[in-house]
Amino acid sequence: MRLTIFGSGYVGLVTGACLAEVGNNVLCVDVDERKVERLKRGESPIYEPGLDDLLRKNLAAGRLNFTTDAVEGVKHGLFQFIAVGTPPDEDGSADLKYVLAVAETIGKNIGEYRVVVTKSTVPVGTADKVKAKINATLEARGAQFEFDVVSNPEFLKEGAAINDFMKPDRIVVGTDNPRTAELLKALYDPFTRNRERMIVMDVRSSELTKYAANAMLATKISFMNELANLAERMGADIEKVRQGIGSDPRIGYHFIYPGMGYGGSCFPKDVQALSRSASDHKFNAELLNAVEAVNKRQKTVLFEKMRTFFNDDLAGKTVALWGLAFKPNTDDMREAPSRTLLEALWAAGARVRAYDPVAHEEVHRIYGERADLQLVKSANEALQGADALAIATEWQEFRSPDFDLIASQLSRKVIFDGRNLYDPAFVKRFGLKYYAIGRGDSVC
C-alpha cells in the first residue's frame, strides 16, 4: 500500500520505517530540509536501537523515501499519517498548530479519497478539528473529495520502539466508519497475524485512550515515589515493599520502580495536557494534578540529599554524575531528571563531571560549553577528582561497578543513587556511604 507520513520525528520515523519494512511504499514528509537530506542518506537524527538499519535497508529497496514536498506527499499515499509534534502551550495544553497545518495542506491538495490518520498524541476532539479544517479548505477551493479521519495513537517506548511497533500489545483505531476500519485492519495485518490485537472504537475514546494509558503509568510512578519518601522516613525499604506489592497480579511488577521522577517526551506533557483539558471541561482533575506535583518534587529529592550531606555547602565541590538521558537506551534529554539535578548543583556552585553512553551531544546542544560541566569518556573517568558520585540513569554498564575504585577516587566516599541500583549492605562493605531512594537509611 502507499502511505505518506507527515513529520519525521520519533513517531513518524519509526512508523514509516516499520511500515516500509513489511512491503509498503512509504513517503515521509518533513519541513526541515537538513533533516530530510540526512535521512535520504540513511542517517537517523535520533538514537533508537535498530532504526538506522531499517532506514538504510528500506531506502535501498526504494520502499522508503523522504521529501520536503508536501504536495507530493498528499498525492502519494492513500493513508496520510499525521505524526508532527504537539508541543505544550504555555498553559500546558497541546498546541495543535502543526497538526492543523498538515490538515490544511491535505485539504488544499487532495485529489481523490484519502484516509487521514492522526498518530500524534492529540487532545480529545482533535480528529473533529482536523476534519473541519480539511472541509473548510476544500470549500475555499470549491472542491469536493471524500476523506475519513481516523485516530490511531502510538504506544511506543523509546529504546524499544521498533520492537513495540513490530510486536504491539494492541493497536487502537478510532473511527466512526466501518470501511476505514477495514482499511486499517489490512494495513496492520502483518503485525497482528498471530493474534487479533486491533481494538476498534469511536474516535473520541481512541484519543482519550492514549492519555489514559500514559496518565495511568505516570500515576503508578508518582504513587511509588510518594511511598518511597514515606518508607525512608519510616525506616522501611521501598525495594522490599515494591516486591511485596508487585507480586499481587492486580498490581503487577511493571512501572512501580521508584526513582528521580518520570521524564521524557510523553508522560510530563501528556499528564499536563490531560489536566488542562479537564479544566477546559470545567473539571478539576485532582489526582492528575497531584501526580504532576509529586513528580516535580521527586526530581529534586536527590539534590536535597546531597545538600543535606554537604551541610548546605556544595560550592567548589565536584560531583561525578553517571547517566544524563531520561532513561537508558536513548539520548533523549527532554524533561530528564538529570537536568533538574545538574541545574541545582550549578546553582549551588558545584562542578559536574558527567558521563552518559550516548547523550553527550544532546547535553552539549542544550547547555553548550560551561566551566562547571565536563563531559568525560567513561564512568571511571568521571570519578577522577570528584567528592561524590550521583547516578541519574540506570544504564546497564553502571550496575556492577568497581566499588574499590569508587571508594579510592571519591574524597567524601559517598554515592547518591537516584535509581536504586545496588544492595546498600554490599556497597557499605567498601567503606562507602550510600544514599538511594526510599531505603531506610537514605535520609542523610
Ligand code: UDX
Ligand atoms: C512512554 C510510554 O511507556 C509509551 O507507551 C508512550 O508511547 C510514550 O511514553 P517513554 O517516554 O519512552 O514511553 O518511556 P518509559 O519507558 O515509559 O519511561 C518513562 C519515564 O518513567 C522514565 O523517566 C522512567 O525513568 C520513568 N519510570 C518508568 C520510573 O520512574 N519508574 C518505572 O517503574 C518506570
